[in-house]
Structure formats: C-alpha cells, structure tokens
Amino acid sequence: MKSDGASKLKSVLTGGGFAVTAECGPPRGANAEIVHKKGEWLKGCVDAVNVTDNQTAVVRMSSLAACLHLLELGIEPVMQMVTRDRNRIALQSDVIGAYSLGIRNMLCLSGDHQSLGSQPEASNVFDIDSVNLVHAVRVMRDEGKDMSGFALNGAPDMFIGAAENPFADPLSYRVVRLAKKIAAGVDFIQTQCVYDLPRFKEWMRMAREEGLTEKVYIMAGITPLKSAKMAQFMATKVAGMDVPEAVIKRMSGVTGPAALEEGQKIALETIAELRTIPGVRGIHIMAIEAEEQVPELVKAAGLLPRPVK
Amino acid sequence: MGSKFEPKIHVFYCVNAFDQGVFSTHDSKNAARIQSVKMPCSSTIKDIFMLKAFECSADGVMVVGCPAGKCKRVDGNVRAAKRVAWVQKLLDEIGMSGKRLVYTASGETDAALTLLLKGLVELGPNPVKPIAQANPE
Amino acid sequence: MIVAKQKPIAELKEMLRPYQKVLILGCGTCVKTCFAGGEDEAATLSVALRLAFGQEGKSIKTEELTVERQCEDAFIQEAAQAVTRNEAVLSLACGAGVQAMARRFGKAVLLPGVNTTFIGVLEKPGLFTEECSGCGDCELDTFGGICPVTRCSKRLMNGPCGGSKNGKCEVSPDIDCAWQLIIDRLTALGQLENLKRYIPAKDWRPSLAGGPRRLLREDHVI
Numbered sequence: 001m002k003s004d005g006a007s008k009l010k011s012v013l014t015g016g017g018f019a020v021t022a023e024c025g026p027p028r029g030a031n032a033e034i035v036h037k038k039g040e041w042l043k044g045c046v047d048a049v050n051v052t053d054n055q056t057a058v059v060r061m062s063s064l065a066a067c068l069h070l071l072e073l074g075i076e077p078v079m080q081m082v083t084r085d086r087n088r089i090a091l092q093s094d095v096i097g098a099y100s101l102g103i104r105n106m107l108c109l110s111g112d113h114q115s116l117g118s119q120p121e122a123s124n125v126f127d128i129d130s131v132n133l134v135h136a137v138r139v140m141r142d143e144g145k146d147m148s149g150f151a152l153n154g155a156p157d158m159f160i161g162a163a164e165n166p167f168a169d170p171l172s173y174r175v176v177r178l179a180k181k182i183a184a185g186v187d188f189i190q191t192q193c194v195y196d197l198p199r200f201k202e203w204m205r206m207a208r209e210e211g212l213t214e215k216v217y218i219m220a221g222i223t224p225l226k227s228a229k230m231a232q233f234m235a236t237k238v239a240g241m242d243v244p245e246a247v248i249k250r251m252s253g254v255t256g257p258a259a260l261e262e263g264q265k266i267a268l269e270t271i272a273e274l275r276t277i278p279g280v281r282g283i284h285i286m287a288i289e290a291e292e293q294v295p296e297l298v299k300a301a302g303l304l305p306r307p308v309k
Numbered sequence: 310m311g312s313k314f315e316p317k318i319h320v321f322y323c324v325n326a327f328d329q330g331v332f333s334t335h336d337s338k339n340a341a342r343i344q345s346v347k348m349p350c351s352s353t354i355k356d357i358f359m360l361k362a363f364e365c366s367a368d369g370v371m372v373v374g375c376p377a378g379k380c381k382r383v384d385g386n387v388r389a390a391k392r393v394a395w396v397q398k399l400l401d402e403i404g405m406s407g408k409r410l411v412y413t414a415s416g417e418t419d420a421a422l423t424l425l426l427k428g429l430v431e432l433g434p435n436p437v438k439p440i441a442q443a444n445p446e
Numbered sequence: 447m448i449v450a451k452q453k454p455i456a457e458l459k460e461m462l463r464p465y466q467k468v469l470i471l472g473c474g475t476c477v478k479t480c481f482a483g484g485e486d487e488a489a490t491l492s493v494a495l496r497l498a499f500g501q502e503g504k505s506i507k508t509e510e511l512t513v514e515r516q517c518e519d520a521f522i523q524e525a526a527q528a529v530t531r532n533e534a535v536l537s538l539a540c541g542a543g544v545q546a547m548a549r550r551f552g553k554a555v556l557l558p559g560v561n562t563t564f565i566g567v568l569e570k571p572g573l574f575t576e577e578c579s580g581c582g583d584c585e586l587d588t589f590g591g592i593c594p595v596t597r598c599s600k601r602l603m604n605g606p607c608g609g610s611k612n613g614k615c616e617v618s619p620d621i622d623c624a625w626q627l628i629i630d631r632l633t634a635l636g637q638l639e640n641l642k643r644y645i646p647a648k649d650w651r652p653s654l655a656g657g658p659r660r661l662l663r664e665d666h667v668i
Contacts, residue, residue: 355486355490356486356490357486357489357490357493360490360493360494360497361493363497364493364496364497364500399455399494402454402455402456402498403455403494403497403498403501404498404501405497405501436500436501437496437497437500437501
C-alpha cells in the first residue's frame with residue numbers, strides 16, 4: 001500500500017503542530033507478525049514510527065522491510081539508515097528503493113559500532129558518515145542527482161532527519177555539529193532520550209542562540225523507565241546516556257508495577273517540561289520493547305488525538 | 310621404582326644482591342641441587358637465558374634481584390621481575406608451567422627456594438630433559 | 447613503524463609441525479622495535495619452540511638468522527643459503543617481508559611468525575598505538591595532526607558520534623575519542639573553524655579499497 005505522496009510528519013511540523021513519533025525495533029527473524037503487533041499498538045497515537053536499522057549492531061529484519069510492513073498497516077514509517085553496514089552505493093540504492101515503495105521519511109545515523117553487537121567479528125563499512133548521508137539525500141531530493149552527479153529517473157522527496165545527543169561530549173561542540181547537519185540539509189532532529197532536563201535546556205539554549213531552532217525541527221527523545229535496574233543500566237551501560245542521580249533514586253524507591261508507574265510519571269513530567277521549551281517541536285518516544293506503553297503515555301500527556309493527514 | 314626426584318635449579322643472581330657478590334643459601338641441602346650464575350644486574354638476565362636453562366635440563370629457574378628500591382641501576386630489578394612474569398606466561402604457553410620460574414629479592418631467597426622446590430616436586434621433572442640432551446646446540 | 451605481535455606458541459607449533467629443520471628469520475627494523483621479531487626475539491623463539499616440541503617428545507632443529515630488513519631484496523639475499531638448507535622458513539617480519547621472501551625464494555616454504563597489525567608509534571615505553579591507516583590522501587592539516595580515518599573507530603569526517611563520553615570511544619575505554627582530541631587540539635590552535643565547514647565524503651580510491659597500491663618513481667628506474 002503506497003503512501004499518497006506526502007509525509008504526514010512533515011505536514012504536522014511545517015503546519016506548526018507538536019509532533020509525536022515512536023520507535024519500532026524489528027524482530028531478530030523473519031516473523032512479520034511481531035512488526036504487525038507493534039504497529040497495532042502505535043497506530044493512531046503517533047504521527048510516524050521510526051524503524052531502526054540493525055540497532056545495537058544486532059542482525060534484525062531490515063529497516064526497509066519492516067517499514068513496508070508498517071505501510072501495509074496504514075502507518076507512516078521513518079526509515080533509519082546507519083552508515084555502518086552499507087557503502088554509499090547501497091545506501092543511495094536503498095533510499096530510492098524506499099521512496100519508490102512509499103516511504104517518505106528517513107533518519108541518517110552512523111550506527112553503533114559492530115564490536116558492541118552480536119557479530120563483533122564482522123568488518124564495518126563507514127564509507128560515508130551520517131552528515132555525508134544527509135547531504136547526499138538532500139542533493140538527491142532537491143537536485144535530482146546521485147552522488148556521482150547522475151540525473152536520477154525519479155528523485156526521492158524524502159523528509160530528512162538525523163539524531164543528536166545533547167548528553168554526549170563535548171557539550172560545546174554538539175551545537176556546532178547540529179549546525180553542520182542543518183547546513184548539510186537536515187529537516188528534523190530527534191535527540192537521545194531526556195532525563196537530565198537542565199543539560200537538555202542548556203543545549204536548547206545554545207541552539208536557539210545560534211538561530212538553529214529556526215532552521216530545524218527538534219524532537220526530544222523520551223524513554224519511560226520500567227525499573228531501578230533499567231535506570232542503572234541506562235546510566236552505566238548505554239553509550240552517550242545521561243541519567244541524573246535524582247532519577248535513579250526515584251526509581252530505586254519502588255518495585256514492580258509501582259516502578260512502571262513511577263517511570264511513566266517521570267516521563268510525563270519530562271514531556272510537560274519539554275513542551276515549555278522554545279524550539280522543541282515534538283517528542284520521539286523510544287519505548288524499548290514496550291510499545292504497548294505508548295498509547296497510554298501519549299494520551300496521558302494530552303497529545304491525543306493526532307492530526308489526520 | 311626410580312630414585313626420589315630431586316629438582317635441579319638454575320639461579321641467576323645479581324652480583325650486588327649478596328655479600329661478596331656470591332649467591333648463598335642457608336640451606337646446604339638445597340644448595341647441592343643449585344647451579345648459580347652471577348650477573349652484573351638482574352636486568353641483564355634475558356628471556357633467552359631463562360629458557361636456555363630449561364633446555365639445559367633445569368627443572369626450575371630462580372632469578373634473584375636486589376630488594377625493592379635498592380637497585381644500583383635504579384629500576385633494573387623492576388625490569389627483571391617484569392621479564393620473569395613475561396617468561397612465566399611463555400612457559401605456560403609452551404606447556405611447561407610458569408611455576409617453574411620465579412623471581413625473588415635477595416633476603417627472601419631461602420623462603421622462595423623452599424617454595425619453588427616444593428612446587429617442583431609436585432610438577433615433576435623437566436619434561437623436555439631427554440630431548441635437550443639429544444639436541445646440543 | 448609497522449607494529450606486529452608474535453603468534454602464540456600453539457599456533458606456531460601447528461604451522462611448523464610438518465618440518466624437521468626450520469630457519470627462524472628475524473628482521474632488524476620495525477618488528478625489532480616492537481619486540482616481535484628482532485634478533486633477540488628470534489633467539490628466544492628458537493629455544494621456546496624447541497622446548498614446546500620437546501614437551502611432546504618431538505625434536506626440531508632450528509637455525510636463527512636476522513637480516514636488516516626483509517622488505518628489501520638486497521638484504522634478504524643474504525639469507526639464501528640458510529633458506530636452502532632448511533625445510534621451512536619462519537619469518538618474523540611483517541606481512542610485507544614474508545611476501546618479499548616468498549617472492550625471492552620461490553621454492554621455499556614461507557611461514558608467518560607474527561601477526562602484522564598497524565602503522566603506529568611508541569606512545570610511551572611498552573605502548574604502541576595505531577596512528578595511520580595509509581588512506582593515501584592525508585588530511586592531517588585539517589584535523590590538527592590527529593587522524594579521524596585511523597583513530598576514529600567509525601572513520602567519521604564530521605564527528606563525533608553520539609557515543610563519545612568523557613573523551614573515550616564507545617568501543618573501548620582504552621580508546622580515546624579521536625574527535626574529542628581533534629576538537630581540543632584545533633581549539634588550542636585557534637583553528638576550530640576547520641570543523642565548522644561541511645567535510646565531504648572521503649574519496650577512497652587512493653586507499654586499499656581502490657585495490658593494492660603501487661608507487662613508481664621513474665627517476666629511480668634505470
């Protein structure tokens with residue numbers, strides 16, 4: 001089922017609305033039912049769904065394939081592409097292929113290093129980086145040319161996204177990098193999940209100062225915590241993640257269903273706070289293997305109903 | 310069966326570590342099984358000397374350096390100890406057990422020797438001995 | 447220099463098992479400086495291998511010889527007789543040296559005794575680190591003398607990535623984030639502007655990706 005041509009996510013953002021996206025991690029196998037199940041949870045409560053690309057360097061159903069499954073359910077996907085596994089030839093090929101199948105949004109990433117994944121013995125590609133990919137897709141879209149300058153028979157009119165991490169080092173340079181991505185052609189940014197509001201606010205302030213919030217739609221990442229263990233894991237084992245002591249403490253005080261509730265509470269408080277920050281144009285909910293939490297969260301945050309195309 | 314196994318030990322020692330520059334042990338019983346080699350500094354004891362000792366039918370090897378902080382060449386004893394650790398790993402790789410080789414500071418020699426001998430009785434004779442004799446190089 | 451590490455004894459044993467007389471050929475340049483295959487290491491390995499085989503009651507005859515460099519014909523010629531009188535050559539040179547030997551001594555069995563790893567420097571006594579991957583198009587002027595192609599685990603031209611934390615790479619706490627180093631250095635030099643412009647996708651043609659490379663100096667061909 002092809003999309004009717006326009007990106008709903010783009011229309012929400014360009015129309016001045018507050019966008020909501022979520023994430024769907026494809027299964028480690030050919031079982032499409034898993035994608036359908038996740039899709040059913042997310043349908044109707046978000047504007048678009050990101051589909052990860054061999055996330056954490058673990059072999060999963062390809063992003064392109066999973067995006068297609070979501071399209072069939074009437075859900076708008078955001079195809080994530082990492083530059084770790086494919087060279088520029090394959091990447092460009094997949095972009096035009098994806099567009100021909102009805103995919104209208106993509107997110108350009110470098111990708112987690114394969115040494116951290118399930119097949120660390122694999123080589124990597126990294127022929128180009130995520131900023132090069134943003135640039136390439138913009139040229140394909142706006143000039144109808146591939147990276148060799150060849151005039152494409154059908155240009156992909158993609159809404160181009162990238163990720164930024166306000167919590168990785170060095171903080172001062174993060175905004176320089178954001179500016180570079182914007183200059184390269186990025187339309188929207190999704191950030192790493194926010195627990196440390198003061199740091200996030202600082203990053204947003206720096207972005208505003210540089211005039212960047214006028215040029216790009218920034219969507220803040222949200223991941224509801226499920227337990228004290230998860231909070232600890234995120235704080236210590238996930239690269240580029242910042243979880244303040246206060247948050248860990250709140251989660252450590254509760255167990256079981258009470259912990260889930262506390263995690264939701266923190267997420268809702270964060271969302272409420274984020275909506276007050278000028279330049280934040282939406283939220284991106286990464287409910288890792290907990291997609292069923294999303295509808296309730298979006299509803300409780302007062303973000304339903306989502307605009308229909 | 311055969312006679313009781315009495316381990317043979319080669320000792321490489323630093324000339325500065327002992328009075329009159331001679332390796333001495335208070336246990337004369339042990340002394341009978343020791344072949345000692347005097348070196349200008351424990352750091353001059355190369356990997357190959359330790360290995361050659363085993364090739365020349367030693368069951369165990371001891372390297373003796375000056376006590377910590379007392380090396381006349383500042384860190385010669387530190388280097389010697391590190392080198393011994395390296396060769397211990399190599400001996401494990403070879404399949405001969407790094408426990409056959411020890412580093413000790415003078416002043417602790419007797420205790421170290423006793424410990425080494427005990428260990429060697431458990432480990433048994435140098436497994437390479439017969440071949441070493443057949444391959445004089 | 448080229449940095450290499452001697453192969454484990456177990457692996458060397460299996461390679462040498464079919465042979466009774468082996469030449470252990472050391473190299474006096476790069477592998478000597480990283481303690482993998484110089485004259486000392488060849489001598490030590492010789493004894494270690496005899497002990498290792500002796501363990502299983504097998505005798506092996508080893509001969510040692512070290513030449514200045516195994517990557518130059520003028521030097522490896524010196525090994526000709528030693529090569530002929532042995533059944534196999536265990537070369538402790540880097541991969542280039544082993545291949546130069548194989549090229550020169552077509553009928554000899556050439557076995558690699560070390561694992562060649564990288565082009566690097568001696569960062570401090572005992573520590574060698576990788577610095578250059580021979581991309582064929584050096585841009586160290588842009589990056590303040592720190593190579594993102596080699597030292598960034600993802601070869602980013604517009605780094606850093608989101609995994610940089612406390613100046614370390616997500617791959618290992620032993621690896622400094624090259625981009626943190628680049629940013630710090632360029633800031634200190636007052637050249638951070640270098641990074642504010644878009645750096646295009648790298649042309650990999652001059653690198654190994656374009657096929658094994660050659661350098662021909664006509665002025666030296668007679």
